[in-house]
Amino acid sequence: MPHCPCFMPASQEASLGDDSHPHPSTEGVASSTFNLSRELAHAFQTPSNNDRRSRLLEIDPTPENLELFLSQELKPNKERVQEALKDAKQTPLTQLVSTYFQHSEDATRLCLNLYQNVHSARFHLYTPLLELFSGDPAIDESFCNLAFDVFLKLDTFENPFSSPESFSFRDIKLCINQLKDKLDTRLCKSKSRVRHLHYATAGSALCLVTAVTASAVVIAYHALPTLLVVAGPLCSPYLPLSFKRKELTNISQLNAAAKGAFVLNIDLDTIDCLVSRLHMGIKNDKLLIRLGLERGRDMYSIQEFVKQLRKSHVNQTHQLDVLVAHICRSFSNVNKFRSLLLNEILTPRA
Template sequence: MLHCLRPSQPTSADNLRSHRLPFQGISSGITSSSGSQASTVLNVTNEYTSALQTSSYSEIRVFLDIETERPGEITQDQLLAQVLRPNRDFVEDILQRAKPGFITDLLWSFFDHSENKARLCLDLTQAIRRAHTLIAPLQDLLHVLPLDSETSSLSAPQCNSAFDLLLKYEQLENPFPSPGSRNVCGMRNCFSDLNTQLESLIKKSNSRIHFFHTVIIGFAIGLISITIGVIVVGVIIAKHAFIALAAAMVLPAAFIPSKMEKREQYLLRQLDAAQRGTFVLHEDIITIERLVNHLYSDIEVNKRFIRNGLWRGKDMHSIMEVSRQLKRNNVYFQKQLTDLEEHLCLSFAAINRARSHLIQIIKLRQDDRS
């Protein structure tokens, strides 16, 4: 299983753009109150639909097109430094100012997991490119072969070309990770474990806030009772002195739980943002896993069909039957490639929204304390 570790420090490059934290455009689906996961599930689809129209989606699409169309011109770390918002350097600068402890460690985990997920998206973008390279020659041939009619036949050159390309397709390695692969399943488990820990802490934080609120109300009721008691006793002359004394004793004590409640509210906002972002990205990993598994399986089915169909060598009827089947399969396969490619861009947009929202809340807390 994939270990939930922090990724290595990315390589710096002179041609990278300076980072600017995108606080604007934060998703409402991530910022909603804790405890409404059913609503969050519905918001995932809405976020992805609206993200298609945003400038961040268009920008991410441009960078991924560079990775797809001109591989090798930019390293993964350089590309990640430009696509990931906020980037690793900015996150480290903010979190290093936070008080060390279990909560801060969990916040680190969220940013590390989201960065690892972004790396997975880049890996899958490369897999899509390899898949296009795998099917492009065969696809071009299938378009020109006379496969629509049952009575048509192939010429000797067409038969030889089709046989060679089909055989090459069958022998090439599947570009997509197999179902149950260590990277995808391990990452899904990391998000799931983090989500469970954050949910537990949110419940405890809500309980503490309720306790502090109860204590504050108790102090207020006590102060009112003391005041009424003094009036009832009828010590008119000393009344103001007693009230002042009671207030002097009660109000400072009441201020302590009030301050603790405010601090707990800040903590709850951070935990809530981290949990909601974790939940959304975990659900997204499940969708990516499903899309990738379909693509992997379709390629393996095609390879097995070729292997079984060409056992007699360059037999024209076998080659035509295999080619017809692959041509039918290729229509759906191309659609799945497009769906995955689009979803990876949307995944980057979801990652950036979740990271930006959480870092904003952390930074607001630090600004308030300074």
């Protein structure tokens, strides 16, 4: 299993969170100018994030309910995005922007569906164990028989988190990485065009000075037609200011999408790592349960297995809470950058 970062409780972590007032930006490529540490310093426990987590915990995580939750919580939603892009000219940039919105929605749906696994682990495995631990603390024959019966029931429970070999965000991460590369390439081209335009503008100013000087000389020799022949080609590099404004607008949109793809990829890495940990943790708990069943109703053996499961229970339930927190954090991050990008698209340019 790949190296995973340490996961602190949600209250100690940081996130981008929802931002109801995103600001246009013309910063450079995310990998070079995006200060992730500063962005992650935004409070993880934002009211919107806490509210979303509470609403998620309240629903019955059926596929229909989760899809409804996504449609209500994703901002801007799919319909709003389609409305904003319907009249846009179909260009490579428009296609990249549309692809970002689709990938971010798909990734959020994939993360949100993990809540079904969280709910299953809690309801079918860790709630029965908690009920067992909360009973009579005395380890007697009655308790051992009860524990053995609980073990029999839990032994049939399938691990809801697939193995790292079969479950990962590899496909969606590959799509997002490919999109990020295309965004960065397109962003570099737009910035290069702006630089060249700047040099051309400076050259045009030099051309004007040269033309004025040349006109003084030509007029002195009464040769105005020669001025038109000589100065005309020199001043031809003038380019419309609207072209520069268009490229700056492109840079703002590309930068917003590139940042969103960058942060989403980090969130997927974290969630993927958490899923791998939970898979191994539940696998080990089921192994303990199976060993307990193999030892039969021996009081000493049951006591030892219950002791080990009690320790594991604390860690595993905490990891489930952390996974839900990261799912909601990723949701907030997606909303932040979707809103930022849509704001860049809809912002009127002078």
